[in-house]
Amino acid sequence: MTGHGYAAAPAGVDQSPPVATSLPGRVRDTVLAYVALTKPRVIELLLVATIPVMLLADRGHVNLPLILWTLLGGWLGAASANSLNMVVDADIDQKMKRTERRPLARHAVSPRNALIFGLLLGGASFATLTVTANLLSALLVLATIAFYVFIYTMILKRRTWQNVVWGGAAGCMPTLVGWAAVTGSISWQPLVLFAVIFFWTPPHTWALAMRYKDDYANAGVPMLPVIATEEHVTKQMVIYTWATVACTAALIPAAGPIYAGVAIVSGVWFLFTLHALYRSVRGGKPVTPLKVFLQTNNYLAVVFLGLAIDSLVNLPTIASWF
Structure with missing residues (x-):
């Protein structure tokens, strides 16, 4: 969900992309x-x-x-x-x-x-x-x-x-x-998955915004890392991460054991990652928010891949066990 940053060019250097002169190039x-x-x-x-x-x-x-x-x-x-x-x-x-x-x-x-x-x-x-x-x-x-x-x-x-x-x-x-x-309808299962992405989005985006907060400040966009301390930002990221993992757990009854295992294991890893970021910030240690941003991508991909495999295999759902 992102682009890449670009290093500033020296003063007077033309930063515009080269213009193609041939018709195929244009x-x-x-x-x-x-x-x-x-x-x-x-x-x-x-x-x-x-x-x-x-x-x-x-x-x-x-x-x-x-x-x-x-x-x-x-x-x-x-x-x-x-x-x-x-x-x-x-x-x-x-x-x-x-x-x-x-x-x-x-x-x-x-x-x-x-x-x-x-x-x-x-x-x-x-x-x-x-x-x-x-x-x-x-x-x-x-x-x-x-x-x-x-x-x-x-x-x-x-x-x-x-x-x-x-x-x-x-x-x-x-x-x-x-x-x-x-x-042709809406049920509780997609609403739970909607909530998973909803709560996942703030820590995902704020990790990127921590990396590019000067950019956002220059553009006048009040992203949380622009207006708050890193400790406050990472604390909020931890809170939203807990909500994300809780929502993935809420879907377990409608899925099978494959999704259940993936959701639990990846959830523990995701929580550990965000808590480690928060502890590093509180301790005054250098952090790499872009690394956390990439890890949030990996987490969401793993959870939904687990759901896809679970649905394809179609083992009895957890709810049917009781």
């Missing part, structure tokens, strides 16, 4: 700029969350065509939200070294064209899911796009340190979309 650069608008790496979360939930909803079966169509529709929706987000955030992206190479920040795509591109992607997402899955899943994706752009990007992001707490709900929606695509 076409290639334009295509790559539009691809970058979609934030391809961010969409990894879509894959991590959607497929295991769909397998859980149809436990013991694999409807491959439906999974692929739902992934396509979900990808189009996420790409739409990301593109529209870049339109709104173009001004602050120019101020942050982590984002200064984004297409609008370096004027590789015009705001008007990026806006049209994002809207077209959103329409394509709605049409794809309506035709290949059902109307509920399509409406959920539209709601996600609207929430991410209007609530998170335009209202929360620049006004409150709780921006990623509530704004992170957009990243949780693939759990509901995947379940709805299979069942």
Whole structure:
């Protein structure tokens, strides 16, 4: 869910990317700029969350065509939200070294064209899911796009340190979309998985923000690491990590022993990692928040992979044991 930071160039050095002179080169650069608008790496979360939930909803079966169509529709929706987000955030992206190479920040795509591109992607997402899955899943994706752009990007992001707490709900929606695509409804299981990602998002994002807090401060974005001490930030990260692990445990009755084992073992490891970070900060030791950020990615991937394997194997659920 991130980009990479870039070292500042010496004064007077042209930082703009080379401009292709040949027609094929210009076409290639334009295509790559539009691809970058979609934030391809961010969409990894879509894959991590959607497929295991769909397998859980149809436990013991694999409807491959439906999974692929739902992934396509979900990808189009996420790409739409990301593109529209870049339109709104173009001004602050120019101020942050982590984002200064984004297409609008370096004027590789015009705001008007990026806006049209994002809207077209959103329409394509709605049409794809309506035709290949059902109307509920399509409406959920539209709601996600609207929430991410209007609530998170335009209202929360620049006004409150709780921006990623509530704004992170957009990243949780693939759990509901995947379940709805299979069942045409919403149940408690996808809501629990929604909560898993919801509580996971703040420690995940704050770890990154600790690394780039000067960037966020320069851009006027009040991320928690910008306005609070590292001790307070890491304490909050520990609290949200406990909530995340508790939510993974809440799903155990609806799953089998494979998921149960993965959830417990990975949860203990995740808690140990965040508590170690908190202890290091309290003790005045140097910390590497980017390492913790990567570990949060690994944790979520392991939990949802365990759920996918558990659903495929389809052993008796824990609830059926009693």
